[in-house]
Amino acid sequence: MxxxxxxxxxxxxxxxxxxxxxxxxxxxxxxxxxxxxxxxxxxxxxxxxxxxxxxxxxxxxxxxxxxxxxxxxxxxxxxxxxxxxxxxxxxxxxxxxxxxxxxxxxxxxxxxxxxxxxxxGNHSAVEKKFGGLEIDTKAHRVLLNGEEIILTPRDLSVLLFLAEHPNQTFTRDQLIEQVWGWEYDGSDRAVDLAVKRLRKALTDWDETDGEIKTLRGLGYQLSVPKR
Structure with a gap:
């Protein structure tokens, strides 16, 4: 235990x-x-x-x-x-x-x-690569340009979910429901703060490879080039 x-x-x-x-x-x-x-x-x-x-x-x-x-x-x-x-x-x-x-x-x-x-986490074993950003959803490991990025479980769970659904937009409520569950008892502003910290942690991620994008009035998405 x-x-x-x-x-x-x-x-x-x-x-x-x-x-x-x-x-x-x-x-x-x-x-x-x-x-x-x-x-x-x-x-x-x-x-x-x-x-x-x-x-x-x-x-x-x-x-x-x-x-x-x-x-x-x-x-x-x-x-x-x-x-x-x-x-x-x-x-x-x-x-x-x-x-x-x-x-x-x-x-x-x-x-x-x-x-x-x-x-x-209960994610399936998937490795995602978006340019210099590598995400191992099984090991819960994130690398940026070869260097491991240490994230809190709360922020990591948001990044893992967005990485599994690239170029899809999710509202704050949807992220709370899908990532943290409805037992979560807090302000939906916590989603904004998690995204803010993720962007700071991924400052060196080349914007041509992707970004965590805010779609005003809609929500957030991990926006990456379609190949």
């Missing part, structure tokens, strides 16, 4: 989450301090992180940023801040999901399963 790291300074909340996650078979580790989170993460190499925002010494945004510097491990943010702007900030920095407190522990378990399922 997958390893889950809980980074939460409220001991009671952390213990409840640990109990529910262990009940369904996950291996659970805990950290109660933002200042120690990166060290614990590197030591235990979890498959997913539940990360609180309000932490002592170092807040969750900083921890998220530090993890994203070296890893695409799925991260679900936990916070009492209900404002959608905080949710978008987390997605923009590379979070994979967001759960606002107070929450039901069973819901957290369900969201953990959903994010891990997305990270693992």
């Amino acid at each position: 997958a390893k889950i790291l809980i980074v939460e300074d409220e001991f009671a909340i952390s213990q409840v989450l640990k109990a529910y996650l262990k009940k369904v078979g996950y291996d659970v580790m805990q950290c109660f301090n933002g200042g120690q989170a990166l060290t614990v993460f590197q030591e235990c190499q979890p498959d997913l992180v539940l990360l609180d925002i309000m932490l002592p010494e170092k807040n969750g945004w900083r921890v998220l940023e530090e993890i994203r510097d070296t890893s695409s491990c799925p991260i679900i943010m936990l916070t009492a801040l209900g404002d959608v702007n905080y949710r978008l900030e987390g997605f923009d920095q590379g979070a994979d999901d967001y759960i606002a407190k107070p929450f039901i522990a069973d819901e957290v378990v369900a969201r953990v399963k959903a994010v891990l399922r997305r990270a693992k």
Whole structure:
């Protein structure tokens, strides 16, 4: 079973989450301090992180940023801040999901399963090549001009889906339904942020080989030359 790291300074909340996650078979580790989170993460190499925002010494945004510097491990943010702007900030920095407190522990378990399922993926084994961009949907590996591009599971899932349907346009709602599933509970602006990060990661992709195009009023597509 997958390893889950809980980074939460409220001991009671952390213990409840640990109990529910262990009940369904996950291996659970805990950290109660933002200042120690990166060290614990590197030591235990979890498959997913539940990360609180309000932490002592170092807040969750900083921890998220530090993890994203070296890893695409799925991260679900936990916070009492209900404002959608905080949710978008987390997605923009590379979070994979967001759960606002107070929450039901069973819901957290369900969201953990959903994010891990997305990270693992269920794509058929297909290798796509668009000029200098190579996408292996089985290995979930992306190369640009021979160099591997590290993407978060959320962004990678969008790119994999678009690559499997080149020159087809999808609305935000269609991407949410097809890529993240309707259990996703967040603003459709998260799609825009994922595309923004993908474009940044693919800055060196020759535009004659393709691009992620916005069709105003319609949606997004991976636009590539028809050969």
